[in-house]
Amino acid sequence: xxxxxxxxxxxxxxxxxxxxxxxxIPLLKPIPLPLSIAPETQQCYDFLNGLPDGGVLWIxxxxxxxxxxxxxxxxxxxxxxxxxxxxxxxxxxxxNTGATQNHNWLKAVADEMGKQYGVDWVDIGWKAQAPxxxxxxxxxxxxxxxGTDFEGNSLASLPLMQQVKKITPEYVDGILDLTTGSPGxxxxxxxxxEPKGVPCTVAVTAVSSAQYMPRVRAGQxxxxxxxxxxxxxxxxxxxxxxxxxxxxxxxxFSHALxxxxxxxxxxxxxxxxxx
Amino acid sequence: xxxxxxxxxTVGAIFTLFxxxxxxKENALYRLAEHIYVGLSAGYIVTxxxxxxxxxxxxxxxxxxxxYYLITAIIIGxxxxxxxxxxxxxxxxxxxxxxxxxxxGYVLVFSPAPFITQITNSFQKFSAKYTTWYxxxxxxxxxFFIFLIGTMMxxxxxxxxxxxxxxxxxxxxxxxxxxxFGSAFGNTVQGRVSLFIGRCQYLLGDWLHLIK
Numbered sequence: 001x002x003x004x005x006x007x008x009x010x011x012x013x014x015x016x017x018x019x020x021x022x023x024x025i026p027l028l029k030p031i032p033l034p035l036s037i038a039p040e041t042q043q044c045y046d047f048l049n050g051l052p053d054g055g056v057l058w059i060x061x062x063x064x065x066x067x068x069x070x071x072x073x074x075x076x077x078x079x080x081x082x083x084x085x086x087x088x089x090x091x092x093x094x095x096n097t098g099a100t101q102n103h104n105w106l107k108a109v110a111d112e113m114g115k116q117y118g119v120d121w122v123d124i125g126w127k128a129q130a131p132x133x134x135x136x137x138x139x140x141x142x143x144x145x146x147g148t149d150f151e152g153n154s155l156a157s158l159p160l161m162q163q164v165k166k167i168t169p170e171y172v173d174g175i176l177d178l179t180t181g182s183p184g185x186x187x188x189x190x191x192x193x194e195p196k197g198v199p200c201t202v203a204v205t206a207v208s209s210a211q212y213m214p215r216v217r218a219g220q221x222x223x224x225x226x227x228x229x230x231x232x233x234x235x236x237x238x239x240x241x242x243x244x245x246x247x248x249x250x251x252x253f254s255h256a257l258x259x260x261x262x263x264x265x266x267x268x269x270x271x272x273x274x275x
Numbered sequence: 276x277x278x279x280x281x282x283x284x285t286v287g288a289i290f291t292l293f294x295x296x297x298x299x300k301e302n303a304l305y306r307l308a309e310h311i312y313v314g315l316s317a318g319y320i321v322t323x324x325x326x327x328x329x330x331x332x333x334x335x336x337x338x339x340x341x342x343y344y345l346i347t348a349i350i351i352g353x354x355x356x357x358x359x360x361x362x363x364x365x366x367x368x369x370x371x372x373x374x375x376x377x378x379x380g381y382v383l384v385f386s387p388a389p390f391i392t393q394i395t396n397s398f399q400k401f402s403a404k405y406t407t408w409y410x411x412x413x414x415x416x417x418x419f420f421i422f423l424i425g426t427m428m429x430x431x432x433x434x435x436x437x438x439x440x441x442x443x444x445x446x447x448x449x450x451x452x453x454x455x456f457g458s459a460f461g462n463t464v465q466g467r468v469s470l471f472i473g474r475c476q477y478l479l480g481d482w483l484h485l486i487k
Contacts (some may be wrong), residue, residue: 016298023468023475027486067475070466096323097316128328132381146331190385194392206466210459218396220389227462228469246486247472254468 004268015261022257026249033249034146037233040216044201044223045237048078048176049085052112055173056164057082058198060188061102067180067205068098072105073231073244075178075201079106080240083113088160089121091150092137092170094183103150106207118158125150129182135191138167168196174222175200185212203230280481288482291474363482422451 051057059079063071082089091106093099103123110121116125124145127133136144142155142166155161164171165213175198185202193200199222204212206227216224225234228251231244293308336342336345351373357366399416428441429448436442480486 013299019468019471020475023472024479025474027475027479066470069469069476096320099323119483126327128324135381135385146328147335148327148331152326153329186389189389190382194388195385206462206469209462210455214393215389218393220392227465228472229465243476247469247476250472250475251465251468254472255465258464258468271373 006272007264007268008272018257019254022253025245030246031249033246033252035232035236035248036227037237037247038211038226038230039236040224040226041230041233042223043216044203044225045234047174047199047201047222048081051082051085051087051174052089053085055085056088056090056171058167058172058175059089059091059106060175060177060179060184061091061098061106062095062184062187063178063205064095064097065101067241069247070102070205070227070231071178071203072101073228073242074225074234075102076105076109076242077231077235077238077240078176078193078203079109080113081238083109083115083120087173088119088164090164091096091121091123092134093124093126094134094187096126099150100125117162118153121159122155122158123150124155129185131191134167134183134187138192138196141166141217143214167192167198169198172198173209174198176203177201178203180205180208181201185215185221189215193220232233284477284482288478291478295474421447426451 002139048057059075061075079089087215089106091102093102103125106121106123111116115121117238124141125148127145133144140159145155147155149155149158167175175188175192177185177188177200179202185200185204188200192198200220201223202212202216202221203225204227206229209224209226209230212221212224215221225231228244228247232248234247235241290308293304296302297305299438332345337345351370354366354370357363376402399419401413401417401420425444425447427448428444429446429452431441434441436445476486
């Protein structure tokens with residue numbers, strides 16, 4: 001048995017342990033790495049930063065805890081940017097398993113920045129048949145959302161919702177959709193962006209980024225952040241480093257390990273085939 | 276008790292490790308965590324439905340706003356549960372057919388518009404050099420056109436591939452698809468690694484407080 005046979009027959013549990021070490025060590029001992037900004041991420045930041053001070057940002061939290069690593073950092077950085085510009089934020093979640101986590105991170109950001117619920121931000125929460133509710137909210141938010149927010153408070157009693165009647169360019173200046181699948185960015189595209197013309201940018205998981213790139217190129221989305229690396233780039237642009245920036249070193253080394261193992265495995269395969 | 280972040284994070288960490296134990300080999304701890312997660316998700320979704328949709332509908336829209344027609348909708352929805360009674364199981368087809376028909380019709384109305392914009396955008400300029408936000412120039416536009424046509428030709432299954440144009444176009448399409456799927460796979464690897472990074476941040480940071 002030569003070295004190449006050994007390489008091809010490595011127990012996968014050894015690879016798991018190697019991967020765990022390669023990820024854990026950079027998290028424990030951060031190694032600063034240069035981070036270049038992708039054009040799509042720059043466009044996403046330029047769009048959000050270009051929204052009018054004091055305007056309204058609609059955040060779609062369309063993901064669950066499985067995608068939180070890649071998307072929540074973008075939401076947090078964007079919320080901080082918006083609050084810094086004295087913008088109002090309305091949060092709507094189309095994934096029921098993510099509604100609570102979205103409420104928690106936005107509440108934490110709002111509390112940190114001294115923003116008041118009902119005046120500076122509102123969480124509509126999750127509603128059954130969420131895509132159809134979204135479509136209804138382009139006509140009347142309070143009626144479509146059954147009059148209640150995430151915690152069951154009356155939407156009509158909240159000062160922000162007395163100003164923002166529907167999801168149209170007249171009331172909402174821009175949308176940031178944190179999305180991992182369906183319902184998500186394509187739902188906004190169908191029911192809000194194309195029919196009503198509200199501009200939207202998206203933050204997507206790396207798994208689904210290839211699907212959304214054609215829409216970004218067509219101008220339907222004003223920019224895109226791609227997975228954890230996009231989140232780290234976005235944090236760098238906004239000046240609010242967070243968990244994505246902390247995790248990018250681990251991601252770089254883990255990818256290097258995977259590439260190395262693929263190369264070694266293929267060398268072994270080619271050599272053995274020739275032999 | 277579970278409002279205490281230390282206890283909540285410890286329980287979460289323990290179940291995370293139970294799930295990861297599957298990587299060593301399949302075991303009872305993994306199955307325990309898996310079943311608890313499935314049951315917890317189902318219970319959470321039922322609770323969310325009650326608190327965010329049914330309860331406001333009953334307490335406010337029917338009782339206060341007197342929208343009594345919603346009672347009809349509730350009755351039709353309850354017909355879904357007739358599936359558990361064989362003699363009247365056919366009644367479940369009523370809400371299902373309303374749901375499917377309404378959903379298909381609704382989606383069909385709004386589906387074409389996004390694709391029209393993408394088709395329009397595929398008409399690129401060849402003759403003049405110009406830039407967009409992504410810095411495209413003439414060469415990129417020509418390549419885009421060739422790859423788009425090649426990919427579409429790959430899926431022309433009703434035309435015989437017995438001439439150089441069809442064969443050449445389909446071959447280009449195949450290689451472009453391979454490039455695209457390779458890129459998608461690379462992104463998928465990145466996404467899966469990101470999941471594990473998130474769990475490591477939770478275990479090392481939120482639970483053990485070894486990282487900030």
